Amino acid sequence: MKEIVVPDRYNYIACFLTLDCNLKCDYCINNHHGIYKHKNVNRSGKDWVSGLNRLVCRTDLPVTLQGGEPSLHPDFIWIIKNIKKQLNSDILTNLLFDIDRFIKEIDPARLYRDALYPSIRVSYHPHFMKLEKLISKVLKMQKAGFSIGVYGILHPNLESEMAEAKDKCFKSGIDFREKEFLGKFDGKLYGKYFYPDAVSGNIKKNYICRNSELIIGPDTNVFKCHHDLYGGFSAIGNLSDPGFEIKDIFRACANYGDCNPCDIKIKTNRFQVYGHTSVEIKDIRVNS
Numbered sequence: 355m356k357e358i359v360v361p362d363r364y365n366y367i368a369c370f371l372t373l374d375c376n377l378k379c380d381y382c383i384n385n386h387h388g389i390y391k392h393k394n395v396n397r398s399g400k401d402w403v404s405g406l407n408r409l410v411c412r413t414d415l416p417v418t419l420q421g422g423e424p425s426l427h428p429d430f431i432w433i434i435k436n437i438k439k440q441l442n443s444d445i446l447t448n449l450l451f452d453i454d455r456f457i458k459e460i461d462p463a464r465l466y467r468d469a470l471y472p473s474i475r476v477s478y479h480p481h482f483m484k485l486e487k488l489i490s491k492v493l494k495m496q497k498a499g500f501s502i503g504v505y506g507i508l509h510p511n512l513e514s515e516m517a518e519a520k521d522k523c524f525k526s527g528i529d530f531r532e533k534e535f536l537g538k539f540d541g542k543l544y545g546k547y548f549y550p551d552a553v554s555g556n557i558k559k560n561y562i563c564r565n566s567e568l569i570i571g572p573d574t575n576v577f578k579c580h581h582d583l584y585g586g587f588s589a590i591g592n593l594s595d596p597g598f599e600i601k602d603i604f605r606a607c608a609n610y611g612d613c614n615p616c617d618i619k620i621k622t623n624r625f626q627v628y629g630h631t632s633v634e635i636k637d638i639r640v641n642s
């Protein structure tokens with residue numbers, strides 16, 4: 355199958371190996387507005403690898419294996435081992451998997467690159483995890499040579515738990531970073547958004563939008579944004595389609611106002627410069 359060229363301006367390649375998860379965090383962004391309707395089945399490791407290995411991109415742009423919880427994919431380890439060497443890989447995980455098998459089978463160099471953040475980014479969810487156990491697993495992975503750090507979500511209900519995790523990780527020599535809580539809690543909207551209107555719930559139909567992220571769902575379908583992936587909207591292509599190519603264009607969208615916070619939050623770009631957002635949105639009445 356022909357190569358798939360990822361535009362140089364792209365900042366992220368999100369590979370949702372599965373949207374299944376072994377936890378049920380009530381703040382999970384996958385279920386924004388309770389619109390989670392994605393029903394597509396997970397593709398095999400072979401399908402994932404043959405699709406991902408078609409990608410041609412900048413060397414500083416990794417493929418990020420995430421979910422849901424990516425380790426629930428039955429071929430998780432096989433996928434990591436078989437992604438072509440020209441692609442760097444990152445993992446977002448809750449680390450609730452067999453790390454001994456992982457350490458035995460994966461060469462840390464496979465997941466290492468010169469970046470300002472760890473390659474394995476572990477999310478800490480206090481309602482479901484014991485902090486001491488998490489720290490000991492992370493230290494074991496670190497000792498085995500993996501680039502790994504812990505991320506805590508700044509949910510208003512979890513402030514003391516995150517402060518404790520930050521302190522204990524710091525004292526243990528673990529890179530701990532805080533992530534902004536996105537979405538509504540107690541009637542208040544949290545998060546900083548490039549297009550505040552886009553999360554208002556007030557849907558408008560005259561917008562066009564283009565992404566700087568490649569969003570690949572569990573069925574290797576490619577979506578124009580997280581909203582479409584989680585909400586079960588139509589895909590714009592599939593990695594296993596021999597003719598698939600990434601068209602870096604603005605597309606019409608009838609769902610502006612119901613955007614997923616992930617797509618429009620203000621964040622850092624790949625150079626860790628703050629002020630970036632994934633999507634660019636235009637009102638066609640103003641721009642036509």
Ligand code: SF4
Pocket residue numbers: 375376377378379381382383384421422423448477479
């Ligand atoms: S671990 Fe992550 S993906 Fe799973 S329910 Fe919690 S927030 Fe969602």
Ligand code: SF4
Pocket residue numbers: 552561562563564578579580581582607608609610611612613614617633635
């Ligand atoms: S406007 Fe919002 S819902 Fe529409 S494509 Fe862009 S990010 Fe997705």
